[in-house]
Amino acid sequence: MKGATWQSYRNGTHYIIGPLLVGTSDDRRAFTWKGTKPAAPQFLEVLGGVRVAELSTGQIRSWHRKVSEHVGAYTANLAKKFLRAALALAAEDFGLRVPAMPSKLGRGRPRSKKAILTPEQVGLLLKAAVEDKQKGIYYAFPFLTGVRPSE
Numbered sequence: 776m777k778g779a780t781w782q783s784y785r786n787g788t789h790y791i792i793g794p795l796l797v798g799t800s801d802d803r804r805a806f807t808w809k810g811t812k813p814a815a816p817q818f819l820e821v822l823g824g825v826r827v828a829e830l831s832t833g834q835i836r837s838w839h840r841k842v843s844e845h846v847g848a849y850t851a852n853l854a855k856k857f858l859r860a861a862l863a864l865a866a867e868d869f870g871l872r873v874p875a876m877p878s879k880l881g882r883g884r885p886r887s888k889k890a891i892l893t894p895e896q897v898g899l900l901l902k903a904a905v906e907d908k909q910k911g912i913y914y915a916f917p918f919l920t921g922v923r924p925s926e
Contacts, residue, residue, distance in 0.1 A: 794823070797817040798817070827862065839880045
């Protein structure tokens, strides 16, 4: 771990070979800069022990998932970019067969399904709109015209 520099952590390359310190970002920062280990440190092995010729797409996928969970999606995607470049150089220089990079790893955030009102809830809303003579049209307008929420 002495050979790791702040630059290698900043650009994400150290997350490829590991080991990965499990903890907060402050714990990882203190370990990287000063070499101080937190109480009862826990390390995860990443791709450092795998030979390039034996690397598989499934291993890359699980590695990316592990880094995303413990460090963050941005850093995992950045490290994947460096891994792709290193594998391309290895394939070109040494004639190795490198695995295909998995696609759609953590792209975007999962969207929650939009909640749709039940017919009973719409009926209650329209009933309240009828009772409120001054502002009732504002309640009923979207349901009666089918306008989108953004409109």
